[in-house]
Amino acid sequence: MEEFKKHYKRLIDESLVTKDKKRFLEKCHDFTDEVIKKDILPEDVVKIHKSYVSSLQLQESQLLETLDILQEVVKGFGYSYRDYQKLVDKMQFHDKEIDLASRLQQTMLKTDIPQFDSIQIGVISVAAQKVSGDYFNLIDHRDGTMSFAVADVIGKGIPAALAMSMIKFGMDSYGHSQLPSDGLKRLNRVVEKNVNQNMFVTMFYGLYEEMNHLLYCSSAGHEPGYVYRAETETFEEIDVRGRVLGVSQHTRYSQQEIQICLDDLVIIFTDGVTEARNSDGEFITKETLLNLIRKYKHMHPQDIVQILYEAILKVQNPNKRDDMTILIIKRVN
Secondary structure, rough: OOHHHHHHHHHHHOOHHHHHHHHHHHHHHHHHHHHHOOOOOOHHHHHHHHHHHHHHHOHHHHHHHHHHHHHHHHHHHHHHHHHHHHHHHHHHHHHHHHHHHHHHHHHHHOOOOOOOOEEEEEEEEEOOOOOOEEEEEEEOOOEEEEEEEEEEEEOOOEEEEHHHHHHHHHHHHOOOOOHHHHHHHHHHHHHHOOOOOHHHHEEEEEEEEEEOOOEEEEOOOOOOEHHHHHHHHEEEEEEEOOOOOOOOOOOOOOOOOEEOOOOOOOEEEEEHHOEEEOOOOOEOOOHHHHHHHHHOOOOOOHHHHHHHHHHHHHHOHHHHHHOOEEEEEEEEO
């Protein structure tokens, strides 16, 4: 502040002797930019001006000359405020668009949880911001099978929401159960043709057959899933792999077939869960997450996913949050 006062006083002194008015005003304009950058309040400038010119005992004409500096500074604050107001207006308009996109996404991606006699389903999907880049879908084909998918768009905002809506439409439009490898092949073509080239989608695609309790699954670059084996109280990683959706329309996907036994759990995450960090910046390990699932394995899957989400939220760094989706399918008697 002291350096600022000295600079301002020198400008007042210069205003009393300068012959090149235009050049002097340009200098005042440059000074105003510095004032705004240093976050000095306009009332502080007025106070300094008033105090200094009072000490100089100036004539009226000289006093008016010094007001040119004050005028330039005040004009600068006016421009700055108008720019700020324009920015606020744009942000408010943007927020309204995001709110609209969020409501549309919730409506378009809404999924009912199917009801089966021999399996229970729990799922939670929470956006880090207003529009989520995560997606899940569950489809009861009314023939004893259920298709399900958990996906994550590599990208955020409205484009991600539109991509997810397109994928859901693609899944829902089949109208019949199909093997996950075929489902991913079709969805890959949809994404490759219709989604921005810089936006890719990871997806875990499964088909559960209730009669034989078989799980067919394929993955497009998604986080590995797990099967909790009730008999041995251990977790098996579902190691099926594949390229993310949208890279090449000629991609083919491998498929795995897994027998699901009584009280077994099928667990699918997005990377917002597996890459969650605590307040120290350390990853919350998969072992921690899986042990928590083991602890509450006797509960309904919806209770398990809620407990897991709240446990992550409790220790997670709030500034490092990502979209989180957890899906658990449990075979029951």
